[in-house]
Amino acid sequence: MQNRYWRLNRYPQGIDFDQALSLESEPLPPVSEGEVLIRADWLSMDAGTRMWMTPRTDGYQPPLPLGAKMAGLCLGRVVETAHPDFEKGDLVRGFGQWAEYSLIKPELAGAAKIDASIDDLRQHFGVLGMNAWTAYVGITEIGQAKAGQTVLVSAAAGATGLLACQIARNIGCQVIGIAGGPEKCKFLKERYDVAQTIDYRRDNIEEVLGKVEGGVHVYFDNVGGPILDAVLPNMALYGRIALCGLISTYDRDKPSAGPMRFDQILMRRLTVTGFFIPDSLERSVEFMPRLRAWMDTGQLTMPFDQTTGIENVLRAYSRMITGKNIGKVIVDVRD
Numbered sequence: 001m002q003n004r005y006w007r008l009n010r011y012p013q014g015i016d017f018d019q020a021l022s023l024e025s026e027p028l029p030p031v032s033e034g035e036v037l038i039r040a041d042w043l044s045m046d047a048g049t050r051m052w053m054t055p056r057t058d059g060y061q062p063p064l065p066l067g068a069k070m071a072g073l074c075l076g077r078v079v080e081t082a083h084p085d086f087e088k089g090d091l092v093r094g095f096g097q098w099a100e101y102s103l104i105k106p107e108l109a110g111a112a113k114i115d116a117s118i119d120d121l122r123q124h125f126g127v128l129g130m131n132a133w134t135a136y137v138g139i140t141e142i143g144q145a146k147a148g149q150t151v152l153v154s155a156a157a158g159a160t161g162l163l164a165c166q167i168a169r170n171i172g173c174q175v176i177g178i179a180g181g182p183e184k185c186k187f188l189k190e191r192y193d194v195a196q197t198i199d200y201r202r203d204n205i206e207e208v209l210g211k212v213e214g215g216v217h218v219y220f221d222n223v224g225g226p227i228l229d230a231v232l233p234n235m236a237l238y239g240r241i242a243l244c245g246l247i248s249t250y251d252r253d254k255p256s257a258g259p260m261r262f263d264q265i266l267m268r269r270l271t272v273t274g275f276f277i278p279d280s281l282e283r284s285v286e287f288m289p290r291l292r293a294w295m296d297t298g299q300l301t302m303p304f305d306q307t308t309g310i311e312n313v314l315r316a317y318s319r320m321i322t323g324k325n326i327g328k329v330i331v332d333v334r335d
């Protein structure tokens with residue numbers, strides 16, 4: 001049987017993914033001791049993977065070697081197993097490849113068997129998935145957000161941001177969302193009760209935030225760059241920045257300068273903490289009951305920006321990187 005997969009041939013410049021990756025086909029590999037073969041139903045498009053497609057060696061993960069299969073999260077069924085903890089038919093999520101079939105070593109792939117009884121299995125990439133764990137840790141532990149405080153979230157209409165907004169709202173915070181374009185801002189206010197929105201493509205962020213009484217207590221940052229510089233002078237004294245992502249810089253081959261307003265970390269006695277959810281995968285059992293309860297009561301939801309077909313993966317990925325998406329970008333690769 002053949003397996004279609006995306007191969008990284010060179011590191012993309014900007015968004016020229018078509019020039020950098022190609023769809024290939026090869027016979028399915030044999031499954032060796034300790035390995036599991038997963039037939040994917042859905043693939044997750046994650047912003048952080050953009051950095052794996054650069055030559056930078058100072059990221060939280062080494063770059064993918066050229067010629068490798070593109071790596072990414074997949075969700076599907078075990079079709080062959082040589083691992084004692086996994087049986088044929090198990091529903092599994094883990095780091096595999098942009099492929100119809102992913103051959104993984106579960107311990108290295110952060111792979112776990114997941115609940116096949118929920119109505120919409122895609123939510124294992126949504127409110128029950130790693131973006132949700134990231135949002136939960138960032139808001140409650142790193143940001144230590146408390147009821148009544150002002151929480152600011154960037155890339156607020158994307159997967160991680162939308163979850164961070166909802167979690168902050170659920171614990172009683174006043175949420176301000178930064179997103180690109182009026183449609184996303186309207187969506188955040190009307191569908192997700194985000195108290196205030198800032199369209200970073202049009203509004204003067206620094207000016208808008210300057211009017212927030214008491215300043216921003218917690219900034220959940222997905223973006224970095226000029227938006228972070230606009231936020232820093234508007235943080236509350238002793239405010240906290242949960243540094244989740246730096247999407248504005250991921251396509252650069254070299255680290256970027258900044259933040260320009262680094263001084264404000266001292267002037268406002270801020271705590272800035274970077275965090276990376278793969279460091280805490282084993283803690284998912286702690287987060288799941290609360291996330292599940294919010295899901296069951298409708299207090300945590302995730303819309304999907306879904307593309308169909310393995311051949312359309314790059315289209316889906318570009319949608320996410322260029323901000324065409326609202327919610328979680330996934331690819332349906334079922335037959």
Ligand SMILES: NC(=O)c1ccc[n+]([C@@H]2O[C@H](COP(=O)([O-])OP(=O)(O)OC[C@H]3O[C@@H](n4cnc5c(N)ncnc54)[C@H](OP(=O)(O)O)[C@@H]3O)[C@@H](O)[C@H]2O)c1
Pocket residue numbers: 045046047048130131134155156157158159160161178179180181184200222223243244245246247248249275276277278320321322323324325327328329
């Ligand atoms: N630390 C962790 O463990 C962890 C885990 C998961 C995700 N993350 C981070 O979370 C962030 C979001 O990732 P995601 O996978 O959930 O993707 P996503 O938010 O669903 O999609 C990315 C969003 O980023 C926004 N964006 C793109 N370029 C931008 C720019 N230059 N300035 C401002 N906004 C920009 C776009 O929305 P607009 O239309 O609003 O521009 C787009 O919708 C990334 O930084 C990612 O690395 C971190």
